[in-house]
Amino acid sequence: MAVCPFRNGFANAPADRKSVNQATLKSTDTHALDTLTGGAFTAPTSGERAARVREWLASDPAVEQMQEVFRELSGRDKGAAKLLRERLDEIKRSRGQEAIAAEWAEKAQALLGQPKLNIADAMAWQRDAAKAGAPLSRDPLATLKGQLADRIKGIEDLQHRVQVQREAAVLLAQRIEVLSTKSWRDAQAAAAALGTDVPDWQAQAQSLLQDSNWASVDTRFPPLLDASRAQLQAVWDAFQSALAQAQAAAQDPAAPLPPVPVWADELRVLRGVAVEPVAKPSRPKVDPEARARANDVVREALARLEQEIAEGHGKASAGAAAALRNALKEHGKLVDDKIENQAHAALSAAGELEGWQRWRADQLRQELVAKAEGLFEHPAPVEGQEPQPPKPRFGGRKMQEQLRALRDQWKQTDQGGVPNHALWKRFDDACNEAYKVVEAWLDKVKAESAEHKAQRVALIDEVKAWAAANTTALDGDWKGFNRILHQFENRWREAGHLSEKAFAEMQSSWKEAIHAAYAPLEAVQKESLERRHAMIEDAKALGAAPQLRVDAVRALQQRWQQEAQTIPLDRKHEQKLWDAFRKPIDEAFNRKDQEREKAASALSDRDRVVLEASKALEAANASGDAQKIKTAIAALDAALRGQAQAAAAVQAAGVPEAAAPAPAGDAEAGADATPAAAPDDAAQANPDAPAQVAGEPAPPPKPAPKPVKAMRGDDRPGMKKAEPMPQGRGGKFGDRKPGMGGRPGDRGAPRDARGDGRFGGGRFGDREAAEDRGPRLGDVAFRAQREALEHAQSTLKKLAAQAHGEALTQLLTAWEQRAADQVPSVQELGKSVTPAVRTSWVQAIGASAGALPGEALLRLEIAAESPTPADQISARRMLQLQLLTRRNDPSPAQTWGQDTARVFAGAYEAGAARRLQAVLKVLLRG
Structure with a gap:
């Protein structure tokens, strides 16, 4: 069946159209x-x-x-x-x-709607709302928070008023009881004031009961108020009835006496009746066993209370005091008076301890409140600006630790004393305000933790995908493979903080992924380790061989480098393998170096003398004295030529000093003495030469080689003006007979005249044979003398430059002060200044100062090719044009001495002195 070639295109047309529409x-x-x-x-x-x-x-x-x-x-x-x-x-x-x-807000309204509000529930609402992240600083929570705070404050004030009323009732009762110990007439006088105070107290107590917050007070306060009302009313009623009975008895002798003993005795005295003393009732006899049991029980409770008091345990002492009170209540009638007195004293001490601990606990609470309120820094108000909000003193984590520590300290303080609700409210408000900083920090930490977790999950997926796609290194680049894996590990370490639980959950997945990615590299590293161990064995074999094969060592090192550059290993492991590989080779090379050093350590006499001369030259360089340096250079040159050894040999043989070989400086100075060299030194200098026979005249010393100087013109023989033209051979070519002179290499010439090889004889001209300088120096002596000479040359250059600068400064100072006697000498000025030029300078400086010649300065700058100030450039160009027209006049380079004298004859100027100094710095060196 034929398939239409456009079928697929038409089939895909809707999808293509759909993608185009989406785009x-x-x-x-x-x-x-x-x-x-x-x-x-x-x-x-x-x-x-x-x-x-x-x-x-x-x-x-x-x-x-x-x-x-x-x-x-x-x-x-x-x-x-x-x-x-x-x-x-x-x-x-x-x-x-x-x-x-x-x-x-709904919970707060429910609390406010209750007829009986629990203070603990209201305070817990604020704390729990802050923990849940509710915005307590914004409405409606801010309004509800204020209403709850007002409600709590009203309840606490009402409870405080109840306590005040109770104390007032006790004081009123005490006033009434004190009147029973005084005269009934005093009581009658005070009855009017008490008649006003007692009803007022009753009215105030009734107002407390009518307060809207009375239903919310603690359950222990209403019974206290009721008991105070009943007790005060009973005392007041008894006082009124006793006072009325005393008044009636005072008016009617037949009336009964009041129940108050003091008033009754006073009325009896008033009636003339004798007052009989009241006999104390005798105690009934008690069973001795029951008394002993009671004493033991009270003594045991007393000992426990005294122990707690001595240790300062407030809470435990309160319990022990309650136990002692119960024991006294049950057995108080049976115990001895001594034990009873000790028990009452211990109870008093326990009460004092409890009060002191309550006071100390309040002090600690106030310190904690101050610390909680000090978690925020309140900026000082500035006039004309709005008050700035308080700033937290610590960050999130530090603030969390501070709050946790403060709350723990508050709990410990509450364990030993009565709670203080007012201080707790201040402390809790400050902690809740500071907890907002912790909440913001926790939200930020949670968001960052979620982001970090997502990044780590994505990284694990990326590593798994990369490991599946890269089962081997591309193009054999295992170093790049390892580099990518290290980048993954760095990204994992830098992926951010996680909680310990979340990190432990993800760590196993990460290890599986990274181990799977490392698997191809680990397999290749295992094969590389086997090859490297084999190369270490080869290195040991090469190092143990009697003859070290450097080519084999070099080839083995190249193999190791190729292996190290191809397959990466752990740095520490690779360093250990490399140390094991190079150890036998280094030991073999060290043995070879030791043998070479042992051979080189046996220095010859000539090397030793050269070393000593080199050290002397280094010491002279350190001294900075040019004369000492030159003397040391001459001594080193003598040592190099073998003259020092010859002098030492002559002195050892007892030869007079006049017959000793002259130093190189004397030979150069043209001394006439030509002493013979010592036989031993001559043999040492040239071992191939035959020994000199005793008694034969010594050969004349070889003259110093003549330095080659470059000359302009034709330097062929006979072309120099100072040398005559050599005479020709005469005759035609071929007429010369053998042995008649001519080139030493001719057939008729003697063998000695022809020379002995490539460089001798007349093949390359009439140049003398190379001077025989003796055996070659050792490496140590050669390096020492070369370094010493280099240091000496650099030191001499520095000293020369320093002397040149000092001489130039002295010359300019002499010009400034017009002191001709301060002009430096010819030696100090250098070889460029002749005595005649110096004399002209001295005369110019000694004469009276005239006008400063500007043309002389320009000529000097032209001679030294130094720059001219910008304002004198035109004058310099004009002078150069004039000099071009004066063909027969000497150039500025030839007359710079006379021009300098003309400048010295003029007056001193700072600018001219700077220009002259720049010029002479160049000309004096030339």
Whole structure:
């Protein structure tokens, strides 16, 4: 069946059309979003895109629009999309806070709607709301928080008033009881004031019962108030009845006496009746066994209380005191008076300890409140500016640790004393305010942890995909393979912080993925280790051989380098293998070096003398004395020529000093003495030469080689003006007979005249044979003398430059001071200055100063080819043109001495002195 060639194209047409439509729609949406955001998609740079997105966000766009823009922009520019993501996260967080705020507002309204409000529930609402992240600083929670705080404050004030009323009732009762110990007339006088105070107290107590917060007070306060009311009313009623009875008895002698003993005795005295003393009732007899048991029980409780008091345990001492009170209540009538007195004293001490601990606990609580309130730094107010909000002193983690420590300390303080609700409220408010910083930090940590976890999961997937696609190194580049794996490991280490639990869960997956990626490299490294161990064995064999084969060692090292450059290993392991590989080879080379050093250590006499002369020259260089350096150079040159050894041999043989060989300096100075060299030194200098027979005249010393100087013109024999033209051979070619002279190499010439080889004789001219300088120096002596000479030359140059600068400075100073006697000498000025020139300078400086010649300075600058100041350039060019027309006049380079004298004859100027110094610095060196 034939198949239409266009069938596939038509079949795919709808899909192609669909993809084109999707691309068109996507481009249309992108264009619309770009228009919406003000060109955020078409901006050329990331900074401009971020700026346009920021401007668009300032207009408060809808959440759906921001989500759509973020979806499209996140794939193009993550930096600009980050702004959108932060705004969306903020909106999401604010919506979540609104829901939380509504929930906790409902709970607060429920608490406020209850007729009986528990203070602990109200304070727990604020703490739990802060932990849940509710915005307590914004309405409606801020208003509800204030209402709860006012309600709590009202309840606490009401409870405090109850305690005050109770104390007032006790004081009123004490006033009434004190009147029973005084005269009834005093009581009658004070009855009017008590008649006013007691009803007032009753009215105040009744107002407490009518307060709206009375139902919310603690359950222990209403019974206290009722008991105080009943006790005060009973005492007041008894006082009134006793006082009325005393008044009636005072008016009617037949009336009964009041029940108050003091008043009754006073009325009896008033009636004339004698007062009989009241006999104390005798105690009934008690069983001795029961008394002993009671004493033991009370003594045991007393010992426990005294121990707790001695140790300072407030809470335990309160329990021990309660136990002692119960024991006294049960057995108080049976115990001895001594034990009873000790028990009461111990109870008093326990009460004091409890009060002291309550006071100390309040002090500790106040310190904790100050620390909690000090977690924020309150800036000082500035006039004319709004008050700045407080700033936290610590970051999130540090703030969390501080809050945890403060709350633990508060719990420990509450364990030993009565709680203080007012201080607790201040402390809890400060901690809740500081916990907002911790909440923000925890939210940030959670977001970062989620992001880090997503990055690590993506990295694990990337490593797995890479390991599946790269089962071997591309082009054999195992180093690049290893480098990529190390990059993966670095990215894992730098992927951010995770909790220990989350990291432990992901660590196993990461190890599996990275081990699978390392598997091909580990297999290759195993084979490389086998090859390297084999090369180490080869190195040991080469090092143990009696004759070290350098070519084999070099080839083995090249194999090792190729292996190391191809297959990477762990740095420490590879270093250990390399040390094991190079150890036998280094030992073999060290043995060879030791043998060479042993052979070189046996220095000859000539090497030793050269070394000593080199050390002397180095010491002279360090001294900085030019004369010493030159003397040391001459001594080193003598040692190199063998003259020092000859002099030492002559002195050892007892030859007079006049017969000793002259130093090189004397030979150069043209001394007439030509002493004979010592036989031993001559043999040492030239071992191949035959020994001189005793009694024969010594050969004349060889003259010093004549230095070659370059000469202009033709330097062929006879062409020099100072040498005569040699006479010709005469005759025609071939007329000369053998042995008649001519070239030494001719057939008739003697053998000695022809020379003995390549460089001797007249083959290359009439040049003398090379001077015989004796045996070759050792390596140590040669290097020492070369370095010493180099240092000496550089030191002499420095000294010469220093002397030149000092002489030039002295010369200019003499010109400035017009002191002719300060002009340096000819030796100090250098070889460029002749005595006649110096004399002219002295005369010019000694004469009276005249005008400064500008042309002389210009001629000097032309002679030294030094730059001229900008204002004198035109004059210099004019002078150069004039010099071109004066063909027979001497040039400035020839008359610079006379020009300098003309300048010295003029007056001293600082600018002219600088120009003259720059010129003479060049000319005096020439």
